[in-house]
Amino acid sequence: MNREAMKTISSNDLILEVRDLTATVQRHGSERPVIEGVTFSLARGRSLGIVGESGAGKSMLIRSILGVHPPGVTMRVTGEVRLDGHDMLRLRGRERRRALAASVGMIHQDPLRSLNPTIRVGEQLTETLAFTGRSTRRDRAARGVELMRSVGFRNSEDESRRYPHQLSGGQRQRIGIGAAALTEPALIIGDEPTTALDVTVQKRVLDLMQETRERTGSSMLLVTHDLGVAAERCDEIIVMRAGRIVEAGITAEVIAAPSHPYTRALLDSIPRLDGPRLRRLRVPETGALS
Amino acid sequence: MTFAWLPRAGRSLLVLVVIAALTCQLAVLLPGDPALVLLGQESTEAQREALRHTLGLDQNAFVRFVSFVGGVVTGDWGTSFTSGRPVLSEILSRVPATAELVILSQVVALAISIPLALHSARAVGGRLDRIVSTGTFLLLAVPSFVVGILMIQFFAVQLGWLPASGYTPFAEDPAGNLSRMVLPVLTLGIAEGAVYVRALRGSAIEALRAPYAYASIVRGASDSQLLWRRILRPSSPTLVALVAISLGVSLGGTLLVESLFAIPGLGRLTVSALGARDLPVIQGVVLFAAVIVVVFGILADIAVSRIDPRSTRVPV
Numbered sequence: 001m002n003r004e005a006m007k008t009i010s011s012n013d014l015i016l017e018v019r020d021l022t023a024t025v026q027r028h029g030s031e032r033p034v035i036e037g038v039t040f041s042l043a044r045g046r047s048l049g050i051v052g053e054s055g056a057g058k059s060m061l062i063r064s065i066l067g068v069h070p071p072g073v074t075m076r077v078t079g080e081v082r083l084d085g086h087d088m089l090r091l092r093g094r095e096r097r098r099a100l101a102a103s104v105g106m107i108h109q110d111p112l113r114s115l116n117p118t119i120r121v122g123e124q125l126t127e128t129l130a131f132t133g134r135s136t137r138r139d140r141a142a143r144g145v146e147l148m149r150s151v152g153f154r155n156s157e158d159e160s161r162r163y164p165h166q167l168s169g170g171q172r173q174r175i176g177i178g179a180a181a182l183t184e185p186a187l188i189i190g191d192e193p194t195t196a197l198d199v200t201v202q203k204r205v206l207d208l209m210q211e212t213r214e215r216t217g218s219s220m221l222l223v224t225h226d227l228g229v230a231a232e233r234c235d236e237i238i239v240m241r242a243g244r245i246v247e248a249g250i251t252a253e254v255i256a257a258p259s260h261p262y263t264r265a266l267l268d269s270i271p272r273l274d275g276p277r278l279r280r281l282r283v284p285e286t287g288a289l290s
Numbered sequence: 291m292t293f294a295w296l297p298r299a300g301r302s303l304l305v306l307v308v309i310a311a312l313t314c315q316l317a318v319l320l321p322g323d324p325a326l327v328l329l330g331q332e333s334t335e336a337q338r339e340a341l342r343h344t345l346g347l348d349q350n351a352f353v354r355f356v357s358f359v360g361g362v363v364t365g366d367w368g369t370s371f372t373s374g375r376p377v378l379s380e381i382l383s384r385v386p387a388t389a390e391l392v393i394l395s396q397v398v399a400l401a402i403s404i405p406l407a408l409h410s411a412r413a414v415g416g417r418l419d420r421i422v423s424t425g426t427f428l429l430l431a432v433p434s435f436v437v438g439i440l441m442i443q444f445f446a447v448q449l450g451w452l453p454a455s456g457y458t459p460f461a462e463d464p465a466g467n468l469s470r471m472v473l474p475v476l477t478l479g480i481a482e483g484a485v486y487v488r489a490l491r492g493s494a495i496e497a498l499r500a501p502y503a504y505a506s507i508v509r510g511a512s513d514s515q516l517l518w519r520r521i522l523r524p525s526s527p528t529l530v531a532l533v534a535i536s537l538g539v540s541l542g543g544t545l546l547v548e549s550l551f552a553i554p555g556l557g558r559l560t561v562s563a564l565g566a567r568d569l570p571v572i573q574g575v576v577l578f579a580a581v582i583v584v585v586f587g588i589l590a591d592i593a594v595s596r597i598d599p600r601s602t603r604v605p606v
């Protein structure tokens with residue numbers, strides 16, 4: 001995999017191309033940039049980790065790529081986003097919804113709050129089919145049961161009829177993974193998919209994501225503030241800070257020789273078994289960054 | 291199965307007993323000698339004595355309560371002073387007009403308020419949202435009879451499209467019935483709708499901020515799929531509770547609108563009974579209204595527990 005990344009890739013092999021992406025939040029007549037001039041690309045089948053401290057703009061970057069803004073917030077997004085061949089910033093209406101449904105599977109941070117409390121999980125898992133295609137309720141139910149089995153529910157016939165609050169945290173996130181895999185999308189996005197889970201469940205969920213990716217051949221965009229997770233799971237890494245990319249490269253290289261002081265600070269903050277477990281993230285003075 | 295519904299049923303029964311107890315003491319609660327108050331100064335002592343006996347005032351409070359409840363349960367709600375007819379049939383004859391008015395106006399209120407609330411929540415702070423917020427605020431600030439008067443002025447007097455008032459039973463003249471219902475139904479429906487818009491809009495904004503709304507959008511939901519199939523249900527418990535309260539309260543009679551549009555419903559029965567000091571009828575409508583409020587309270591609990599699966603409320 002790593003060797004492949006070294007060779008130049010024709011743009012046809014790119015699942016995601018982001019060029020000079022800038023997003024501003026408009027409020028009370030003033031504009032505040034939350035993403036500034038972000039450029040990166042992701043090849044088919046590969047995985048990219050996006051790391052950075054809280055507020056760095058990781059979630060906003062994902063939202064800007066997908067064109068789904070926070071409710072009640074007016075945003076202006078400029079630049080270029082090409083996702084699985086779709087010109088995301090220019091697509092509108094039905095076509096944009098189809099592109100999202102077909103090309104993207106997303107796993108969210110909070111497994112409980114990202115499931116609708118009033119809808120049975122089997123139905124939520126397959127809602128993309130209900131939204132975008134002509135499918136019968138019965139077909140979707142069968143698909144839901146099958147998908148739930150594939151993410152490790154043993155009693156999925158029965159469990160697909162449960163409501164989210166009747167599942168455990170890990171089970172809920174497995175629903176999220178199943179839903180993300182439904183259309184076998186070209187890109188699976190996880191926005192801190194394991195932050196809300198406890199450590200033992202984290203690993204299982206990440207493994208399951210990996211398995212799912214291997215099965216569907218999807219690429220992955222994994223947002224995390226844990227550089228350790230990114231290092232372990234991703235081919236490439238982007239480090240973000242204050243809406244900009246401060247470092248990008250092949251994972252092994254970034255870890256071995258971080259060129260930016262901020263990355264070094266992030267690396268230092270990873271708890272190690274042989275070191276003190278609680279070390280605060282020490283961020284260098286901003287002068288060193290710009 | 292458990293008997294978890296027992297406490298809820300017990301509370302409902304307690305409410306009814308308390309109201310029955312207060313109702314049957316109404317005569318005594320009036321200041322002065324009830325018989326004198328009811329019959330007036332010109333009455334003879336023999337007439338007053340007879341009235342005291344009919345009202346059970348010559349017995350103690352407990353005996354009066356027991357015979358009152360006994361009567362209510364067996365369908366003997368007393369006899370109207372003014373019409374001489376049984377109170378229960380007096381009440382039941384007024385139910386159709388009020389029920390038609392109230393149910394149609396609830397339908398109108400929901401049909402207007404749900405789409406407005408959902409779509410203004412979707413574009414919070416947008417043009418539709420600003421118009422809706424200002425409009426509902428205005429409607430909440432203006433009493434509903436003012437809206438009714440304006441509608442009579444405009445649609446009945448100026449345009450002459452609709453009759454200004456009156457009531458014809460549906461069975462006799464369906465067209466006449468409906469045309470007379472339009473203005474009162476709109477008057478009541480708009481007033482209720484304004485409240486519903488406010489309540490539902492708030493919950494819908496909250497639901498739209500939840501990550502599950504984001505998730506559904508990424509899964510390809512259109513605005514209307516998102517709002518109607520994914521947001522409405524989790525946002526509606528408050529609305530459902532409000533509708534139930536409003537149904538319960540207004541089915542007992544909508545005084546202002548019935549008076550304004552001359553609709554012979556329970557509200558007008560109450561007003562005329564109060565004017566005539568027709569005590570048995572007053573007791574009857576109070577108790578009838580109480581029963582309806584209690585029944586709709588229970589229905590609301592059931593509905594909410596169906597809507598929100600997390601709800602631990604017991605479906606009675």
Ligand SMILES: Nc1ncnc2c1ncn2[C@@H]1O[C@H](COP(=O)(O)OP(=O)(O)OP(=O)(O)O)[C@@H](O)[C@H]1O
Binds near residue numbers: 025058070073
């Ligand atoms: N709903 C919103 N309205 C306005 N500004 C927002 C909103 N959400 C986030 N922002 C701003 O956008 C910037 C980036 O936030 P973002 O949520 O993308 O950070 P993040 O890197 O995902 O952080 P975290 O690790 O905490 O999730 C922050 O400055 C934040 O204040």
Ligand SMILES: [Mg+2]
Binds near residue numbers: 058059060191
């Ligand atoms: Mg985030």
